[in-house]
């Protein structure tokens with residue numbers, strides 16, 4: 751997933767917001783929302799992903815807010831579920 755490294759938080763939020771409007775009708779929308787929330791959580795932390803869930807009313811569409819991890823990452827030491835770009839947790843997801 752090289753491409754998510756060049757997207758900004760606003761880029762991800764825009765694509766989530768757009769996909770959320772058609773999530774019940776367009777087959778790819780569900781995947782786009784899930785991909786976007788995962789990218790936001792890894793890059794900017796779970797609190798930021800939860801904010802998108804609230805802002806775009808995604809809980810009612812099947813994306814509950816997630817508990818924010820309290821322990822820092824073992825490898826990159828970032829907190830809140832976020833990771834540095836070169837952390838191993840950014841790979842294979």
Ligand SMILES: [Zn+2]
Pocket residue numbers: 823824825826827828832833834837838839
């Ligand atoms: Zn990490």
